[in-house]
Amino acid sequence: MLFLYSLKTASLSRLVPHLLKDVQIDSTIFRPATFIEMSLRNLDETLMISGVLVALILVVFLFEWRTVLISVVAMPLCALFGGVVVWWRRRR
Numbered sequence: 001m002l003f004l005y006s007l008k009t010a011s012l013s014r015l016v017p018h019l020l021k022d023v024q025i026d027s028t029i030f031r032p033a034t035f036i037e038m039s040l041r042n043l044d045e046t047l048m049i050s051g052v053l054v055a056l057i058l059v060v061f062l063f064e065w066r067t068v069l070i071s072v073v074a075m076p077l078c079a080l081f082g083g084v085v086v087w088w089r090r091r092r
Contacts, residue, residue, distance in 0.1 A: 051076075053071070054071075055068055058072070
């Protein structure tokens with residue numbers, strides 16, 4: 001997606017010298033890549049906050065730091081391995 005945007009921007013910059021003097025082009029008005037980049041940043045922040053909240057809730061309810069450590073490590077690993085399995089199955 002970002003490659004296509006850079007290609008479009010390069011094409012527009014080559015087109016600008018051939019336009020009339022009154023015509024101006026603003027290539028930043030519609031840029032879907034901005035929305036995608038912002039969404040990924042928000043997702044990173046949300047995952048960090050939710051991970052801390054899960055750890056705090058586990059500490060409050062379980063009162064045992066080793067159990068919390070095991071749970072906090074096991075949950076992301078399970079999600080990671082699940083994603084790897086889905087990716088591997090789609091390639092076959």
